[in-house]
Structures are given as structure tokens and as C-alpha cells.
């Protein structure tokens with residue numbers, strides 16, 4: 001049986017019409033690795049309704065933070081979006097997930113490619129010191145539909161200023177033209193070489209590890225494209241180059 005911690009909402013930030021982040025204080029601390037997810041639940045009709053959400057804070061932070069879409073007609077996410085400061089929710093006692101740096105072999109280049117709220121686990125990883133000590137170059141591709149859906153841009157800009165030679169931040173905006181962004185899907189930019197050209201780096205099996213997170217079509221299509229270029233899925237048994245997490 002899953003064990004639960006009780007949590008209290010400390011902040012509910014609305015980024016745009018359907019995009020939110022909650023900061024949560026828990027009754028006791030939770031141990032996790034950057035990149036992992038928890039389950040978040042609310043009592044609905046005397047039953048616990050819970051879904052997985054990535055933690056976007058670092059393991060050292062005292063408050064937990066999740067970043068999520070309000071899904072139209074979804075059972076839980078509209079309720080989470082409605083929470084106010086002081087409201088209670090349930091948090092699984094254990095975090096889990098393999099989208100962590102412990103799983104990444106020693107290679108020079110880390111590529112983090114996300115759609116929408118899938119950027120969350122990468123933000124958690126990038127706010128720790130570990131990746132900056134391990135990798136020569138880190139590329140973050142963050143794709144959203146429109147500029148108003150971009151979140152945490154101040155954090156990415158700050159990381160770029162802190163690590164100007166090591167960090168390449170590439171925003172994608174797919175449904176409108178926006179300056180300094182790539183205006184196609186991540187998969188298109190892998191296929192036509194635009195992403196590699198932008199950061200002046202090649203995705204190659206002998207130098208790259210790629211983490212993909214977010215929309216399942218992006219994750220599946222990008223995996224196929226990368227497999228076509230000789231990269232393999234990473235498992236503990238058979239080390240490879242691609243780690244994935246599909247949100248929906």
C-alpha cells in the first residue's frame with residue numbers, strides 16, 4: 001500500500017490560462033533524486049484521486065514544486081489548479097523514476113528535450129551542481145505552442161548566464177512566430193538538422209545521452225529518429241543513449 005504525506009499549498013502560480021505551478025510544504029521531508037516524480041492526490045468523494053507529477057524543485061529545497069497543465073475535463077488537474085494557499089493535498093511518500101543523472105553513462109554531451117511541462121524534471125536536474133560537474137555541454141530544448149506557455153524562462157536565462165560556455169538553451173515555439181526561438185517541432189529540428197546547427201554540436205552515439213520528456217508523440221517520434229541514427233534506448237542492463245518519460 002502506498003504511504004502518503006500530508007501537504008499544504010504554499011503558492012499557486014498561474015503562468016497562463018491552463019498552466020500552473022504549486023509549491024507544497026509537506027509534513028515530513030521527502031528523499032528523491034532530481035528528475036523523479038511523485039504522486040499527488042486529493043480526497044474526492046471519500047476516495048483518494050492521485051496522478052504522477054514530476055518534482056521540479058531540487059532535493060535540497062524545503063518546499064516541493066510541481067508544474068502542470070489544467071487538462072480540460074481532466075479529473076485531477078482542474079482541482080489542483082483551483083487550490084489556494086493553505087489547502088491540503090496528499091503526496092506519495094516515495095518518489096520514483098529513471099530520468100535521473102544516476103542513470104546517465106559518462107559521456108560529454110547531455111541533451112534534454114522537452115515539450116510543455118515535461119521541462120520540469122530537467123529544471124530540477126539543472127538547478128543541482130551535478131550536471132555542471134559532469135558534462136562538457138548541456139543542451140536544453142524546450143518546446144511550447146505559444147510564447148505565453150513558456151514557463152521558468154528567468155531560471156533558464158540565469159543558468160545560461162552562469163554557464164555561458166557549457167549550456168545551450170534552445171526555446172521552441174511551434175504555433176506562432178517568436179524571436180530567438182525555433183518555430184518547428186523538436187522532431188522536425190532533429191530531422192532537418194536545425195537543432196544541431198543552432199548549438200553547433202552533433203548528436204552522436206559516442207558522445208551523447210538524450211533525455212526526452214513530455215508528450216508521448218514527441219517522445220516516440222524523437223526516439224525513432226535517434227534510433228535511425230544509431231542511438232539506442234538506455235536500460236540498466238544494456239546501457240544506451242536515450243532515456244524517456246511520457247506524460248500522456
Ligand SMILES: Cc1cc2nc3c(=O)[nH]c(=O)nc-3n(C[C@H](O)[C@H](O)[C@H](O)COP(=O)(O)OP(=O)(O)OC[C@H]3O[C@@H](n4cnc5c(N)ncnc54)[C@H](O)[C@@H]3O)c2cc1C
Nearest residue numbers: 037051052053054067068069071074075076077117247248
Ligand atoms: C511519470 C509521469 C509524470 C507526469 N508528470 C507530469 C507533470 O509534471 N506535469 C503535468 O502536467 N503532467 C504530468 N503527468 C500527467 C499527469 O499525471 C496527469 O495525467 C494529468 O495531469 C491529467 O490528469 P487529470 O486527472 O486531470 O486527467 P484525467 O482525468 O486522467 O484525463 C486524462 C486525459 O487527459 C490527457 N492528458 C493528460 N495529461 C495531459 C496534458 N498535459 N495535456 C493534454 N492532455 C493531457 C490524457 O491523455 C487523457 O486523455 C505525468 C504523467 C506521468 C505518467
